[in-house]
Amino acid sequence: MFTVNASTKRTPVFAMVAMAAALSGYATMPAYAAGWPEKAIEVVVPYTPGGATDTVTRIVMKKLSDRLGQPVIVNNKPGANSTIGTAMVARAKPDGYSFVTVLAAYTVNPHLYKLSYSFDDFEPVSHMADLPLFLFVSKDLPVNSLAELVEYGKKNPDALTYASSGTGSSAHLTGANFGLQAGLKMTHIPYKGSAPILTDLLSNRVSMVFDPILVPMQYVKEGKLKVLAVTSAKRWEDEPNIPTMGEAGFPGFVMNSWVSLMAPAGTPKDIVERVSTEIAAIVKEDDVKKLFNDAGFVPVGGSAAELTELIKKDTAMYGEIVRKADIKLN
Known part of the structure; x- marks a missing residue:
């Protein structure tokens, strides 16, 4: 004969209590309401x-x-x-x-x-x-637009170099993707930090870099660097004259x-x-x-x-x- 033990008897009771709690909303009470963060x-x-x-x-x-x-x-x-x-x-x-x-x-x-x-x-x-990253180029590079940069790179194979703060960085991958999409052969030069990149960009020891706007832009305003495009889908509000990569000839280039x-x-x-x-x-x-x-x-x-x-x-x-x-x- 099957014997109902005490624990078996209680199971439906607990189930009904749990159901009642769920229906009343207590079962969905957020955990953080109980004290997080303490x-x-x-x-x-x-x-x-x-x-x-x-x-x-x-x-x-x-x-x-x-x-x-x-x-x-x-x-x-x-x-x-x-x-x-x-x-x-x-x-x-x-x-x-x-x-x-x-x-x-x-x-x-x-x-x-x-x-x-x-x-x-x-x-x-x-x-x-x-x-967003901006494409900054040396002032000595004879280009003033993305189209001119691509034309220059194709006429001067192996002449273009691009900097980054290290292999695998956003600047590295963005530069590599630009080279792939433009059909350019460019040499990647990894640096340890932004300061040496700027030093070499200002002295034309490296051709370009995809970099945030904050520091390099001051050199653009001083005529020591040039900026050709921004990698975002929309233009930067404070610099509305800088085209996006998409507007400059690379549709869908948002990085x-x-x-x-x-x-x-x-x-x-x-x-x-x-x-x-x-x-x-x-x-x-x-x-x-x-x-x-x-x-x-x-x-x-x-x-x-x-x-x-x-x-x-x-x-x-x-x-x-x-x-x-x-x-x-x-």
């Missing part, structure tokens, strides 16, 4: 202090701290094209207290490095900002770098949504928009779902460029 939040920036990525992250995180009522600590962990700091957060506890800032390099690195982490180790949170926030996989969805919503509001504030603009960034505040799609798109795009240009780490 302590300081850490955001790892896998780049050096004082750079553009660090600056943008600190602008947003100061505002986020004010909104959440808890400290948001920015911790710089640079190295290996951002992979060291990124790996730290991949291993962090997914409790809503660990995040990492990533750039477009996040979608390049899997094609170049043997990584200790994968995309599955992260939860997209927010696409905070875009960083912004970008700054986004990620969390360890498994971070509660309600926390991800809360942070994403707060950042979307933060980047719309007038003072933040001005600070971003002054640093060369365009505020976005894209959702987790939008960031997921951006990562997929850019991973495919950069993978194709790496393959076609045969880019490898030395």
Whole structure:
């Protein structure tokens, strides 16, 4: 004979309680409403202090701290094209207290490095900002437009060189893609940082660079450099005379770098949504928009779902460029 024990008897009772809770709305109560955040939040920036990525992250995180009522600590962990700091957060506890800032390099690195982490180790949170790149060329280069640059490059094979801050950087991949689309053979020259690039560009030891607007533009205004185009879909508001790459003869050529926030996989969805919503509001504030603009960034505040799609798109795009240009780490 089948005997009903005490635990079996209780099961329907618990089921009814759970159902009642669900129907009354308690089962869907956000986890953060129960107390998150209760302590300081850490955001790892896998780049050096004082750079553009660090600056943008600190602008947003100061505002986020004010909104959440808890400290948001920015911790710089640079190295290996951002992979060291990124790996730290991949291993962090997914409790809503660990995040990492990533750039477009996040979608390049899997094609170049043997990584200790994968995309599955992260939860997209927010696409905070875009960083358009501008094509700056030496003033001694006898060109004043993108069309003239392409013509010059075809008439002078092997004459053009382009700089970047390292193999696999946004500037490197953007330059490589330009060469592929234009049918130009150009030599990539990697540097350690922006300062030596500017020195060599000003002295015509390197032909060009795809770089953010902030520093080189002052030399354009002084007549020491020339700027031919911007890689964004729209023109830069403060410099409306600079055409986009698309307008200058390369339709569909949109290659912004970008700054986004990620969390360890498994971070509660309600926390991800809360942070994403707060950042979307933060980047719309007038003072933040001005600070971003002054640093060369365009505020976005894209959702987790939008960031997921951006990562997929850019991973495919950069993978194709790496393959076609045969880019490898030395």
